[in-house]
Amino acid sequence: MPGKKYYSSPGDGSVKKDLLGLKYLQKEEISRILEKARLYKTAYQEGRPFPPLLKGKTVVNLFLEPSTRTRISFEKAVLNLGGDTINFDGSSSSIQKGETLLDTVRTIASLGVEALVVRHILAGAPHLSAKEVAIPVINGGDGRHEHPTQGLLDIFTIQENKGTTAGLKVLLVGDVLHSRVARSNLWGFLKMGLKVKLVGPFSLLPFHLEKMGVTLEKDLDRALEDTDILYVLRLQQERQDKGYVPSLEEYRYFFGVTEERLKKLPSSALVMHPGPVVPGVEIDDSVVRSPQSRIQEQVGNGVFVRMAIFNFLLGGCKDNGPAH
Ligand code: CP
Numbered sequence: 001m002p003g004k005k006y007y008s009s010p011g012d013g014s015v016k017k018d019l020l021g022l023k024y025l026q027k028e029e030i031s032r033i034l035e036k037a038r039l040y041k042t043a044y045q046e047g048r049p050f051p052p053l054l055k056g057k058t059v060v061n062l063f064l065e066p067s068t069r070t071r072i073s074f075e076k077a078v079l080n081l082g083g084d085t086i087n088f089d090g091s092s093s094s095i096q097k098g099e100t101l102l103d104t105v106r107t108i109a110s111l112g113v114e115a116l117v118v119r120h121i122l123a124g125a126p127h128l129s130a131k132e133v134a135i136p137v138i139n140g141g142d143g144r145h146e147h148p149t150q151g152l153l154d155i156f157t158i159q160e161n162k163g164t165t166a167g168l169k170v171l172l173v174g175d176v177l178h179s180r181v182a183r184s185n186l187w188g189f190l191k192m193g194l195k196v197k198l199v200g201p202f203s204l205l206p207f208h209l210e211k212m213g214v215t216l217e218k219d220l221d222r223a224l225e226d227t228d229i230l231y232v233l234r235l236q237q238e239r240q241d242k243g244y245v246p247s248l249e250e251y252r253y254f255f256g257v258t259e260e261r262l263k264k265l266p267s268s269a270l271v272m273h274p275g276p277v278v279p280g281v282e283i284d285d286s287v288v289r290s291p292q293s294r295i296q297e298q299v300g301n302g303v304f305v306r307m308a309i310f311n312f313l314l315g316g317c318k319d320n321g322p323a324h
Contacts, residue, residue: 017130017136017137017313018126018130018136018137018138018139018313019136019137019138019139019148019149019309019313020126020127020130020137020138020139020146020148021139021145021146021148021184021187022146022148022151022152022184022185022187022188022191023146023187025148025187025188025191026191027191027192030152030155030188030191030192032312033152033305033308033309033312034152034155034156034159034305034308036307036308036311036312037152037156037301037304037305037307037308038156038160038304040080040304040307040308041301041304044304050080050081050082050307051081051082051315052081052082053081053082053083053310053311053314053315054078054081054082054083054114054310054314054315055081055082055083056083057078057083057084057114057115057314058083058084058085058086058112058113058114059074059078059083059084059085059086059113059114059115059116059117059310059314060085060086060087060088060108060113060115060116060117061074061075061085061086061087061088061117061119061140062088062104062105062108062116062117062118062119062129063087063088063090063117063118063119063140064090064095064101064118064119064120064121064125065119065120065121065141067119067140067141068275068276069275069276069299069302070119070140070141070147070149070150070302071087071117071119071140073299073302073303073306074117074138074140074149074306075087076303077303077304077306077307077309077310078310080303080307081307081310081311081315083114083310083314086113088108094107101120101125101128101129102128102129102132105118105129105132105133105137106132106133109132109133109134109135113135114135114136114314115135115136115137115138115310115313115314116129116133116135116136116137116138117137117138117140118137118138118139118140118142119140119141119142120141120142120143121143122142122143123142123143123144123145123146123180124142124143124145125142125143126138126139126140126142127139127142136313136314138309138313141180142180143180144177144178144179144180144183144236145180145183146180146183146184146187147180147181147183147184147274148184148188149302149305149306149309150180150181150184150185150274150302151181151184151185151187151188151189152188152305152309153298153301153302153305153306154181154185154188154231154272154274154298155188155189155192156301156304156305157270157272157294157297157298157301158170158194158229158270158272160297160301161270161294161297162228162229162270165189165192165193165194166192166193166194167193167194167195168193168194168195168228168229169194169195169197169226169227169228169229170185170189170194170195170196170197170227170228170229170230170231171197171198171199171217171223171224171227171229171230171231172185172196172197172198172199172200172231172233173198173199173200173220173230173231173232173233173255173257173282174200174204174232174233174234174235174255174282175200175204175233175234175235175236175244176198176200176204176205176206176209176233177203177204177205177206177244178204178236179233179234179236181233181274182198182233185231186209186212186214190212190213190214194229195215196213196214196215197214197215197216197217197223197227198214198215198216198217199216199217199218199219199220199223199255200233200255201244201245201251201254201255203244203245204244204245220254220255220261221261221264224261224264224265225264225265225266227265227266227269228266228268228269228270229269229270229272230257230265230269230270230271230272231272231273232257232271232272232273232282232283233273233274233282234273234274234275234276234277234278234281234282235248235251235278235281235282248281251281251282252280252281252282255282256281256282256283256284257271257282257283257284257287258284258287259284259286259287259290262284262287262290262292265292267292269292270292270293270294271283271287271288271290271292271293271294271295272293272294272295272298273288273293273295273298274298275295275298275299277295
């Protein structure tokens with residue numbers, strides 16, 4: 001139904017045509033996706049086969065911005081469910097001849113594919129795409145706006161490690177201003193009952209976020225002591241149009257998660273990062289590899305979460321029933 005406006009959540013507990021942002025999902029919808037992801041992870045751990053829910057279906061990864069883990073993870077999720085994926089290469093496409101995003105999206109949909117995953121440098125590109133085509137569109141990250149599947153896999157990882165999310169204190173450190181991951185996580189974490197604190201250079205902290213119920217911290221070292229999950233953000237230099245920090249050295253001095261700083265974090269606390277990591281700037285390599293780090297686990301969980309999303313959007317899962 002091209003042109004029709006569909007957003008993911010009608011608020012009745014069902015996941016609809018598209019997955020565009022965690023802003024649009026209800027807590028119950030998030031929980032149902034994560035329960036499904038849990039079933040897939042358990043099946044994987046027990047060596048059981050996945051159901052071929054996507055057999056005969058093709059998903060196009062329309063990534064017009066670089067990606068490693070998100071693109072490959074979507075691809076693996078589709079393959080695990082018996083479907084096919086096509087990776088769109090913008091640099092060799094008709095976009096180079098001046099074709100617009102919407103013409104590109106309409107063209108791909110006309111080729112008879114079943115879903116699109118869109119990553120774009122501009123906020124709102126997946127939303128515009130979703131209005132143009134009848135097939136499901138999943139936001140693979142749009143500008144500084146949202147990265148909903150990253151948010152979902154992060155909540156999944158926290159739940160898995162802590163048994164719950166309610167009441168846990170999460171500290172996001174770094175470049176919140178330019179981070180779509182931070183935005184999706186704010187929506188998701190608050191809906192799931194986490195207490196969210198932010199710390200970083202004031203030039204990179206949007207103060208209006210306090211209205212959403214988050215706390216702005218001034219001192220990373222002090223904030224670490226009362227934290228259950230330390231979520232480190234990359235300094236998004238590619239999305240910065242002016243110097244937000246005097247130097248990388250100064251940034252690291254005040255906000256780098258160094259081996260020394262890790263000692264201030266409770267030993268039961270987790271360290272998370274969406275990747276890609278820039279070691280020696282926002283986080284030390286030894287912290288990435290520390291026993292408290294869940295960074296590689298996050299990556300692995302992304303496959304199960306994305307399988308669950310395909311189950312809801314393409315696999316015919318209307319409830320939390322036996323689709324797997
Ligand atoms: N976390 C994340 O979006 O990583 P990629 O850019 O590698 O996909």
